[in-house]
Amino acid sequence: MSAAVREGARAGGLDVVTFGCRLNAFESEQVRACAAADGLSDAVIFNTCAVTGEAVRQARQAIRRARRERPDARLIVTGCAAQIDPEMFARMPEVDRVLGNDFKVQSGAYAEEERVRVNGRVSPRETARHLIDGLRDHSRAWVEVQNGCDHRCTFCVIPFGRGDSRSAAAGEVVGQVRRLVEGGVNEVVLTGVDLTSWGGDLPGAPSLGNLVGRILKLVPGLRRLRLSSIDAAEIDAELLRCLADEERLAPHLHLSLQHGDDLILKRMKRRHKRDDAIRLVRQVRTLRPDVAFGADLIAGFPTESEAAFRNTLALVEDCELSFLHVFPFSPRPATAAARMPQLPREIVKTRAERLRRLGAAALAAHLERQVGRTVDALLERGARARAPDFTEISVRDAARPGDIIPVRITGHDGRRATGVPVSATPASSSP
Numbered sequence: 001m002s003a004a005v006r007e008g009a010r011a012g013g014l015d016v017v018t019f020g021c022r023l024n025a026f027e028s029e030q031v032r033a034c035a036a037a038d039g040l041s042d043a044v045i046f047n048t049c050a051v052t053g054e055a056v057r058q059a060r061q062a063i064r065r066a067r068r069e070r071p072d073a074r075l076i077v078t079g080c081a082a083q084i085d086p087e088m089f090a091r092m093p094e095v096d097r098v099l100g101n102d103f104k105v106q107s108g109a110y111a112e113e114e115r116v117r118v119n120g121r122v123s124p125r126e127t128a129r130h131l132i133d134g135l136r137d138h139s140r141a142w143v144e145v146q147n148g149c150d151h152r153c154t155f156c157v158i159p160f161g162r163g164d165s166r167s168a169a170a171g172e173v174v175g176q177v178r179r180l181v182e183g184g185v186n187e188v189v190l191t192g193v194d195l196t197s198w199g200g201d202l203p204g205a206p207s208l209g210n211l212v213g214r215i216l217k218l219v220p221g222l223r224r225l226r227l228s229s230i231d232a233a234e235i236d237a238e239l240l241r242c243l244a245d246e247e248r249l250a251p252h253l254h255l256s257l258q259h260g261d262d263l264i265l266k267r268m269k270r271r272h273k274r275d276d277a278i279r280l281v282r283q284v285r286t287l288r289p290d291v292a293f294g295a296d297l298i299a300g301f302p303t304e305s306e307a308a309f310r311n312t313l314a315l316v317e318d319c320e321l322s323f324l325h326v327f328p329f330s331p332r333p334a335t336a337a338a339r340m341p342q343l344p345r346e347i348v349k350t351r352a353e354r355l356r357r358l359g360a361a362a363l364a365a366h367l368e369r370q371v372g373r374t375v376d377a378l379l380e381r382g383a384r385a386r387a388p389d390f391t392e393i394s395v396r397d398a399a400r401p402g403d404i405i406p407v408r409i410t411g412h413d414g415r416r417a418t419g420v421p422v423s424a425t426p427a428s429s430s431p
């Protein structure tokens with residue numbers, strides 16, 4: 001789900017302001033390439049997110065601010081919020097154009113004049129993955145392997161913004177990863193909207209585990225492969241085998257669990273029950289003892305009783321969760337959950353706060369267990385590093401972002417570990 005990331009609307013030039021998930025960040029690089037190729041120069045493009053009301057509010061605020069800062073620039077709005085409610089943005093006097101998700105990475109789309117160009121139903125069968133090889137920051141690269149979603153969870157608007165599930169061909173993904181590794185990348189993160197449904201629309205319906213196995217086999221130079229968020233109900237046997245046998249597959253699973261109560265999971269139209277999640281965690285722990293788990297959890301879903309909420313609190317321990325993403329329920333237009341009897345906002349907020357506090361305690365306990373361990377950490381900018389199990393580490397005197405070096409964990413501050421490089425030379429220096 002999402003956080004607003006603002007790249008800032010500089011005076012003059014072409015800027016893309018991204019809201020939401022890694023997938024949007026990945027696509028923003030494609031949007032920039034497309035718009036530049038169409039000759040757009042003095043413009044700001046807002047790649048919006050619709051997952052929460054807050055994300056939409058931030059986009060509208062950023063648009064108004066950009067108009068004040070750049071009175072002559074063309075302001076173009078795209079992304080899921082524009083796809084789901086184009087009229088809302090078209091009514092804003094600050095906005096010049098509204099482009100649906102079908103067109104945001106389509107060459108030629110930025111050279112047109114039509115003010116609102118949005119298909120009622122998103123229908124692309126593929127995206128312009130060929131425009132970039134992956135989204136790189138200074139440490140790792142994200143590769144989009146899947147987009148859209150065929151599920152209809154009752155709280156979620158994503159399928160209305162992104163359309164049906166579609167997968168990148170395995171050969172194309174392997175090629176992208178190989179080029180990134182040749183370019184010096186040590187860690188690649190596979191990303192998508194509903195990652196575990198990768199392959200469902202491809203000949204022979206290969207599984208995500210099959211893709212992971214192929215990447216690790218065909219790109220031996222890749223040091224670390226990580227998965228972004230996955231659905232606990234759809235983990236396949238091949239993926240479990242890779243977790244057990246492939247050291248290079250990061251021992252970290254971020255699970256889209258959403259809740260810990262079976263009745264609420266049913267009302268969310270999720271495809272797993274509480275015990276399925278617990279059973280999966282125990283199975284993965286047996287296969288890969290150094291694994292760490294994170295999860296997305298919603299607090300305050302309509303009709304959630306105190307007892308149901310306590311089942312979510314208990315799930316944090318039962319599923320050994322260390323990294324929580326907590327979302328106060330946000331009713332989204334046109335979703336079934338928005339039509340259900342809503343809890344008072346105060347209760348929603350209080351429960352989210354209680355869950356966050358429990359998450360902070362779970363993280364501190366996880367960090368305590370790491371003290372004394374030596375891990376091969378991926379260096380990030382700002383004296384930070386990331387352990388294979390996703391533990392964040394403050395590291396002094398570290399080498400270059402993107403390198404992987406052995407780090408001994410010496411302590412923690414409850415939010416991240418502290419560590420020292422075990423040796424001056426990186427474990428595997430990039431060429």
Ligand code: SF4
Nearest residue numbers: 149151152153156158
């Ligand atoms: S699986 Fe559910 S929550 Fe995830 S994108 Fe699809 S509809 Fe939304």
